[in-house]
Amino acid sequence: MFGTLLTIIGTASSIAFGIYAVFVHKNSKKKVSLYFQRNSCFCLFSNEVKRLNIDFNYNKKPLSNSLILLNAEIVNNGQFDIDKNRIYQPLSINSNKNYKWLETTIIRSPNGASTKIEIEDDNNVLVRWDLLKRNESIEIESLAEVIESDKGYSEREKAIDFFHGLSFDFRITDLNTIKKDNIYQESIKRTNRRRNMYWVIASIFLITGITLILIPQMSTIFKVPKFVYNIDSENKKKFVEIIPTLSKDSLVIKNEIDSEIRLSTKEFNNSHGINKIKIHVHEKTESKLAFIFSGAAYTLISAFFIWSAWKQTKTIKQLRTQKFPVNN
Numbered sequence: 001m002f003g004t005l006l007t008i009i010g011t012a013s014s015i016a017f018g019i020y021a022v023f024v025h026k027n028s029k030k031k032v033s034l035y036f037q038r039n040s041c042f043c044l045f046s047n048e049v050k051r052l053n054i055d056f057n058y059n060k061k062p063l064s065n066s067l068i069l070l071n072a073e074i075v076n077n078g079q080f081d082i083d084k085n086r087i088y089q090p091l092s093i094n095s096n097k098n099y100k101w102l103e104t105t106i107i108r109s110p111n112g113a114s115t116k117i118e119i120e121d122d123n124n125v126l127v128r129w130d131l132l133k134r135n136e137s138i139e140i141e142s143l144a145e146v147i148e149s150d151k152g153y154s155e156r157e158k159a160i161d162f163f164h165g166l167s168f169d170f171r172i173t174d175l176n177t178i179k180k181d182n183i184y185q186e187s188i189k190r191t192n193r194r195r196n197m198y199w200v201i202a203s204i205f206l207i208t209g210i211t212l213i214l215i216p217q218m219s220t221i222f223k224v225p226k227f228v229y230n231i232d233s234e235n236k237k238k239f240v241e242i243i244p245t246l247s248k249d250s251l252v253i254k255n256e257i258d259s260e261i262r263l264s265t266k267e268f269n270n271s272h273g274i275n276k277i278k279i280h281v282h283e284k285t286e287s288k289l290a291f292i293f294s295g296a297a298y299t300l301i302s303a304f305f306i307w308s309a310w311k312q313t314k315t316i317k318q319l320r321t322q323k324f325p326v327n328n
Contacts, residue, residue: 033078195312212295
């Protein structure tokens with residue numbers, strides 16, 4: 001029974017995780033999908049430059065604000081190619097009002113593809129292509145000026161705030177959103193997925209462990225009464241084991257060579273005379289300690305995953321309360 005129980009638990013766990021894996025796979029693979037991958041994003045000037053009154057010029061014009069250099073890739077991570085027949089409005093990369101696009105260029109594109117990038121206004125950059133095949137990407141590099149505000153951000157915080165504030169406008173068939181290497185949201189989503197997975201595993205192991213520990217306490221499962229009769233048959237005394245059955249008109253006995261024989265009540269009464277009844281209670285062969293030990297092991301494993309889930313919950317809280325979380 002012990003082996004059967006563990007087999008059932010293992011099969012149920014495999015089915016559950018299999019369904020979960022299929023669900024995650026189906027939701028992670030979209031037919032038409034674009035991903036905006038950040039390679040680098042940082043400020044070119046630090047506050048020390050301003051403190052030392054060092055002057056910089058851009059296009060022969062003096063600069064008093066910091067600049068942000070963005071290197072990123074537009075990746076087709078879907079299952080289908082995205083050609084011009086799908087595009088009704090080109091991709092627009094939008095910054096918030098605290099930043100101004102100064103220049104942008106395409107530094108790498110697929111071989112044979114026709115690509116173009118241009119600044120439409122201070123806060124919008126348009127990207128065009130004729131064909132972007134599956135797993136292909138367009139790498140861009142852009143320079144933006146930080147418009148001074150009263151937020152008092154550090155240089156690092158300005159770069160994070162700039163990338164975090166980027167948004168996209170487009171009209172592309174079967175494409176609803178563009179995922180971004182978002183320093184804030186993506187960190188929370190990944191951490192939350194890990195936490196949920198840990199809770200599922202912990203629950204399965206905890207329920208299994210408690211069940212295995214409690215099973216030995218259910219004495220009716222481990223103790224089955226076996227009635228052994230001292231009977232007199234043909235003037236010879238011998239012991240016969242009577243096996244309980246659901247029938248009122250028949251019973252099963254075991255003879256000296258341990259063979260089972262089914263007899264009707266009438267046949268038994270005619271061939272056997274009962275001198276004395278002895279009732280023995282025999283426990284099944286499975287060891288209680290084996291169940292308790294296995295249950296304790298499952299429970300300890302579940303405790304580890306509960307601790308891991310708690311750590312992920314703590315990380316999510318830190319990310320949500322942290323003003324400028326770092327991508328993990």
